[in-house]
Amino acid sequence: MAASSSTSTGLEVRILCRRGLLTSPTASLAPGHIQANLLILPSAYASDFRSLCARNPVPCPLLGSTALSKIGDASCIQPDSLINASDVDFDIRTDLPQYNIYESGKLIATKIDVKHEWTSDHVAFLIGCSxxxxxxxxxxxxxxxxxxxxxxxxxxxxxxxxxxxxxxxxxxxxxxxxxxxxxxxxxxxxxxxxxxxxxxxxxxxxxxxxxxxxxxxxxxxxxxxxxxxxxxxxxxxxxCGVTPQDMIMQAGDKIKGIVIAHKPGCMLVLDVNEADYFKGEG
Amino acid sequence: MAASSSTSTGLEVRILCRRGLLTSPTASLAPGHIQANLLILPSAYASDFRSLCARNPVPCPLLGSTALSKIGDASCIQPDSLINASDVDFDIRTDLPQYNIYESGKLIATKIDVKHEWTSDHVAFLIGCSxxxxxxxxxxxxxxxxxxxxxxxxxxxxxxxxxxxxxxxxxxxxxxxxxxxxxxxxxxxxxxxxxxxxxxxxxxxxxxxxxxxxxxxxxxxxxxxxxxxxxxxxxxxxxCGVTPQDMIMQAGDKIKGIVIAHKPGCMLVLDVNEADYFKGEG
CATH class of the missing domain: 3.30.2040.10 (PSTPO5379-like domain)
Structure with a gap:
């Protein structure tokens, strides 16, 4: 189902996703709000992935991640400016329209939540979106x-x-x-x-x-x-922020464990708006 | 002339360059000290060059520059941790072994200082070196x-x-x-x-x-x-930090004015040592 153009905040979009009511691409939703690509990795790969983003900031601009001090916690994004603290039900496993699930570089499923795939060893990374x-x-x-x-x-x-x-x-x-x-x-x-x-x-x-x-x-x-x-x-x-999940597909069985990404086009809509983001940069 | 292996600090290397006594590549000099590639541009291109470095951090890691608030000042590098304040005679126009001078993308001269080429409109950028x-x-x-x-x-x-x-x-x-x-x-x-x-x-x-x-x-x-x-x-x-000066050659007459770079291999040796640099990063 697609959201109407009256869906104007990140929270509204995320709540629709959380309830399974929004499963379509997020382009033009919540105008002015920053959207993010997603890659969820086993923690063993977190450090290399951060380096990959630092060395390739144009396709892989790293906006944030779940807390590295709380691996496996799906409810906390850093920096905390990206998701308002008032969204107490935030959950990276439910708050996007659809997810792609990979094993050994192969797409094994596309789902509207990944509660069963997420483990206590997973870290989620958010990548900027055009x-x-x-x-x-x-x-x-x-x-x-x-x-x-x-x-x-x-x-x-x-x-x-x-x-x-x-x-x-x-x-x-x-x-x-x-x-x-x-x-x-x-x-x-x-x-x-x-x-x-x-x-x-x-x-x-x-x-x-x-x-x-x-x-x-x-x-x-x-x-x-x-x-x-x-x-x-x-x-x-x-x-394009699909780059990381394509890389996972190309890496094949070199990457062990379950990897999860957004379905291309189906982003996480954040609470930070563009104006605030640029203010923060300056 | 080449320096001996007893040339062990950045200041010692720079003083030899300043006096015209060291004109050879700087590899293995002042062991443990960070060395830098150089690109000197008319100020009109400074902003685009910063963006280029940010978008290409692997070949063009930007370490520092002359002060953007003091365009044309050849004696001040920011961040100030790169050159010790005690080096009161520091001068980006003299402190490298040799310089390449470009006009309209063409190498027009190689010199041991660029006092005559540097203008009040120039900004110098330092790029990390392998x-x-x-x-x-x-x-x-x-x-x-x-x-x-x-x-x-x-x-x-x-x-x-x-x-x-x-x-x-x-x-x-x-x-x-x-x-x-x-x-x-x-x-x-x-x-x-x-x-x-x-x-x-x-x-x-x-x-x-x-x-x-x-x-x-x-x-x-x-x-x-x-x-x-x-x-x-x-x-x-x-x-490789020669990337920026090669880019200037490829840009041809699109870039107006005099552009100056180090002669490849002939670097600026900084006062910061590797251990301090990594401490600073952490």
Whole structure:
């Protein structure tokens, strides 16, 4: 089920998820609020994953995590500015629309909660999401196409490698794509650049860059919906927070235990709004 | 002229440079002290360059800069922990062995000081250097080959693109290379990983990775000396702080004004030692 556009706060979105009433992508919900990608790992991999994010901040901007001093606690996110303390029922295992569950790099299930999969050894990481800057693009008259035609932003696996970190040696960038006219690219870059914790400005644009990224066919996104590209437009690519879960798939059975991620497009909506976030950065 | 191995502090190295008595690479000088790559830009590009570093922390780890509140002041580095206040004659224009001077992306001169090129509009940036971890490798019996056979570490331009930032859209990674036996790679990775502000662990290793990086011939480094690779060894590649000056060359006449960099291998030796640096990080 999809939420209506009157769902305007992070708490409202999370409560709908918690009750199993919202199972669809979260783009354009709770406008102005920061959304996050999710990766839940066995604690043995937590340190390497932090290093991976630090070495690849464009596709993997780390916003926060469950408390490392309370491994297995699904109710506490740090920094605590991300989820209001008044949300006493917050639970990372229920508060997203849908979850992907991996074992040995294989997707074994997609569920609306992961209460049975979460263990006392799990740590959850939140990664910035480009949905956070889509409102700013729309406000400037550069509305993302998937807001106009409906559906989910298209996402593509690329051949551009991540900087390795510890056990994570085999990942490549995943990118999201929004089509724009070439003459609008500099404005699109300018608008999205300040969103540093949410992938920032595009990493590439145009058909030559697309080929360099190893993307062959825009009509075959690995996640999300087939895009509508109009005459005179070129593809513009941003780092994407699906990168970590794609890395888990590529790592295969090197990663032991259950790994959980959001279903691409189905984010955790936070309580912090963009204005507060930038104030905090400054 | 080369300094002797008795040159053991950053200040001693800088004074020799300042007097024009040291004009050779700084690898293995002032052991345990952090060394830095240099890029000096017109102030108009300072903000974009900071973003470039933030988006590419592995090849471009930003350690510090001249004071942005005092543009054109060549005597003050921030954070002030990098250069001791007691070095009252510190001058970024004289304190490295040699400098490369660029105009419109072209190398127009190499000099032992840049007093005449520096203007009241220049800002200097310091980028971490992999020399900082070579002592740790040597201490573990994994001595870098160029310490053994003499000369400078080989450096290669690659085809791996930087994440663009503002005006800087055309850069690719430069890497340094040290040969190791394949069975030593995991230990080499483990030792260098903690040096996060100095490129950290390798980004790639082995001949397949080499081809993926677009490196065709190890005997033709773009900077530094031809390596000696022994039987059973593979090339191991780290991000390299020559990346920013190579980016300037690739940007061509898009960058206006005089740009200055260190001559590759000829670093600024800082007063902070590795132990203090890691204490500061923790």
């Amino acid at each position: 949905y956070s800057f889509e409102g700013a693009l729309a406000a400037a008259g550069l509305t993302p196409r998937h807001w106009v035609v409906g559906g989910n932003v298209p996402m593509y696996r690329t051949t551009r490698r991540l900087n390795p970190a510890g056990i994570f040696t085999s990942g490549t960038y995943v990118v999201s794509m929004r089509p724009y006219r070439e003459e609008d690219v500099s404005e699109v870059r300018r608008i999205t650049a300040p969103y540093k914790g949410m992938h920032g400005e595009p990493i590439a644009w145009g058909y030559q860059d697309m080929r360099e990224l190893g993307i062959v066919d825009l009509d075959k996104p690995h996640w999300g919906d087939v895009p509508e590209i109009r005459e005179g437009e070129i593809p513009v690519f941003w780092g | 020399y900082s971890f070579e002592g740790a490798l040597a201490a573990a019996g994994l001595t870098p080959r160029h310490w053994v056979v003499g000369g400078n570490v080989p450096m290669y331009r690659t085809t791996r693109r930087l994440n663009p930032a503002g005006i800087f859209t055309s850069g690719t990674y430069v890497v340094s290379m040290r040969p190791y036996r394949e069975e030593d790679v995991s230990e080499v990775r483990r030792i260098t990983a903690p040096y996060k502000g100095m490129h950290g662990e390798p980004i790639a290793w082995g001949y397949q990775d080499m081809r993926e990086l677009g490196i065709v011939d190890l005997d033709k480094p773009h900077w530094g000396d031809v390596p000696e690779i022994r039987e059973g060894e593979i090339p191991v590649f780290w991000g």
